Amino acid sequence: MSVRDDDTRPRALIVDDEAPARAELRYLLEELGDVQVVGEAANGAEALQLLESIPYDLVLLDIRMPGTSGLEVAAAARSLPRPPRIVFTTAHPDHAVEAFDLEAADYLVKPFDADRLARAVERALTQPGADDGAASGAPVPRADGAGRTAASARPGDGERDEQELPRPLAKVPVQKDGRTVLVDQRAIVYASAARGYSYLKLADERFLVTFSLNELERRLRGHFFRTHRSYLVNLDHVRELVPDFKGALACVMNDRQRSRVEVSRRQAAELRRRLGA
Template structure:
């Protein structure tokens, strides 16, 4: 039996279009529709749904409020947000959304979202198995090696006459506008279910690019420390070894974020810093 799905959207044409796309994909069975958050919660209380496709801005309770209420249930359905507004993506993923679809989207994009929500997606850096919102585990106390001690940083290499990479800017949607984020201001990036978070000095932004795509654009002094993390070597403050021979890098953002380095990448990172 196919998983049972509920469509929640206050606009009838949007519900009809989404139902049509879901029928094209054929992975779920749509057994209910709601026009607002209040109706959605009533329907969700009367039947065990496997999946909810939620609009964000609706009368009678927003999609975010519905998703927050579902988290308190013992076996909540998976949630995919379908909206024309990119501004709520960070809040949606904080509520453990499986995906966040920006209207209009096509059958292929919907199919990928369903694969993630229903557990059929490939395991990888940009899959839901990565948890970018959770900080990496702290390394045990041990000798700390300042990144600048006895080595040259990537910034030193560029100032010494090495070729300077072209300016890279990453587009971020904010309040209906496209803001261009200078690549040099990115402290690190982390995977977020097909999207990515950009960590700046004192804020975190969501971008509609996978971590692999960001890595292709942010070449040069960016380093893939872990399958879920891409760090800017110019913002590394310390290298902290752990007892297993790996490393944790401490970044220079306001929170002094700690990013775990995969063991297979630790030697290359040391080499990049001349350690």
């Protein structure tokens, strides 16, 4: 496929083992007009060959394909001299945590519409570099009360509108093995920030959810305490308070990994007071 020398738009590669899915993505991207589609691949091996042949700015990447998976392609792409931004396009919502760990710009669950794709492309092309002091990543789908998939309807980065009146969350919906599982808030050991989203850490599992840490702080009830701008802990699961290597304080949690959660100096005294320590 030839590339026009006078076209300065970002270059996009579509990777999907199903030809109709590639054709639909190409059509939507051409209608959008923000990128030029200069490559298509039907499997991971083809994608890697194309990525090594010319630099791409954006890859629309399926996950489950014969042979090399989309996750493996994304991992290999990170070692390129100029890694492209990755937007996963998949029918399977249960790989979002792995996608997040690979610093994907977005995670779209099929079927998605043109508006959702447009937001994903904008996010990918405007997102800053990988590590800005907090975890970077992509959204994970969740079912809302009407049974829709929030990943298909939710805007991009940022905290929810502060004017919203949030309902308390007794249970938090997470995706597991293609199912929506409702996690009791008492099972949450701690939550950590992830660029407008959050990780929930349970005793021996971790899930990515679309709630921001600020929203979780507002909506979770019980003994939750914001130890740091990046962490919200369930005080019922604090096992120890220990000084960290910087001379500050850390919480040792009672999950299987005995995770250490950072405590800011500003919050240390209040945390001790709340724990009676």
